[in-house]
Amino acid sequence: MDSDFKSKCKNGCVLSCVCTVVTGVVMIYYFYQSISQTKYSSDIMEPPLPSFRHEKLQSDANNTMECQSCSVSVPNVILQYGHPRTATTLQFNILCLSMALLHEDVKNSVGCYYNKKKSKKYIVIKTHAIAKFLTKIPSHSWIFMTSKVKFSPKEKQRYSLTRQNIKVIRAKNITIKYVADINFVSKRGHSVVYEYQPIFGISDAKMQHMAEYFRYWDILRLCCGKQMSADWRNHLSLNPNYKRHHVHNSSIHSVCERYNISQVEVQFLNTYAFKTFAHIDSLRDVIGKPSTVDGKLDGSYCERCNANITHRSLKFNQKCA
Structure with missing residues (x-):
């Protein structure tokens, strides 16, 4: 180089x-x-x-970038x-x-x-x-x-x-x-x-909305829905022949075990980005979901999904809630 x-x-x-x-x-x-x-x-x-x-980003009197x-x-x-x-x-x-x-x-x-x-x-x-x-x-x-x-x-x-x-x-x-x-x-x-x-x-103001949204989306993406982390899916529904992508004490396991997933989902529903865009027809299949194939989040979607994966051994992209 x-x-x-x-x-x-x-x-x-x-x-x-x-x-x-x-x-x-x-x-x-x-x-x-x-x-x-x-x-x-x-x-x-x-x-x-x-x-x-x-x-070129211009700084205003409040030192925010526009x-x-x-x-x-x-x-x-x-x-x-x-x-x-x-x-x-x-x-x-x-x-x-x-x-x-x-x-x-x-x-x-x-x-x-x-x-x-x-x-x-x-x-x-x-x-x-x-x-x-x-x-x-x-x-x-x-x-x-x-x-x-x-x-x-x-x-x-x-x-x-x-x-x-x-x-x-x-x-x-x-x-x-x-x-x-x-x-x-x-x-x-x-x-x-x-x-x-x-x-x-x-702008910095709108980036705060971005960061707030993805703080919770990132957890939901790993720990909830049809396309959740393969390691976490196996944790919910153990397959003795499964080969882990990460060690058991990796960040994925610690994140998913640390949080009450329903509380995270509720926090996600209360973000500015979700309340502003998740109900618009041309955006709702993307904004407001862990993946485009997941159902509508309502505060208990993730809990129901995870329970069904545990009880029914559901696979990647199978309907879970």
Whole structure:
């Protein structure tokens, strides 16, 4: 890795997340070089280095930060893409809530959808199959991605960007805005939302709503619902042949055992973001749920779901409440 690139990593505000994982940086860096030189060493490409367009944040008399031009520069369409189980749902939720907060004054203008595109002024789409959306989204859109340091050959073949993908991205001036590494996200927890503040230029006041929401969402995502942590699901319904992803005293177990899940759910229902956006038709499948396939939270959904997993040995994505 050359000295210029190291310097950029050290000085970049948001790029610090990429610099945290040295191996990942090397992989991403050489992919970025191949794109910038329009030379392709193979048909299958690794996730690219994100590019950033930072908006100028102005400080007011109360020393809070407001973006002067972000609502103009943020595109109308954002695509979220990544390998399953690399925190794609977390990133999708962050992007969805960011757009909802950014355009809060324009009623019913934002829609967030899994693997489909509908007619709304501002759209966030999550997909695990990027090719079919590259031709559908407009020029100058943004792509956000998730990644991990080690991909198996099969994963690399299926989920890495192809040369054709890159040609379309370049031709349509689409920006790969940010790549979130799963290891970095795991260490940061819900505070990872602050990585997105300078990208969207969200004010400090609205970031407080973001942090409040994801503080509780992060717990629910691990400990509740159809797509809860596999380790916690096995804790609720023991399978003697199950191989743990984390040791028994890991943070996942300590979090799920520490909290009264119904109390967390009630706190979640009382957040500003939930009360403001969870009942909007174009947002309610994303905002206000641990996953897009879960049912409506009501204060006891998680308790019922966990009990049913225990008594009926329910598997991933099976209806639990």
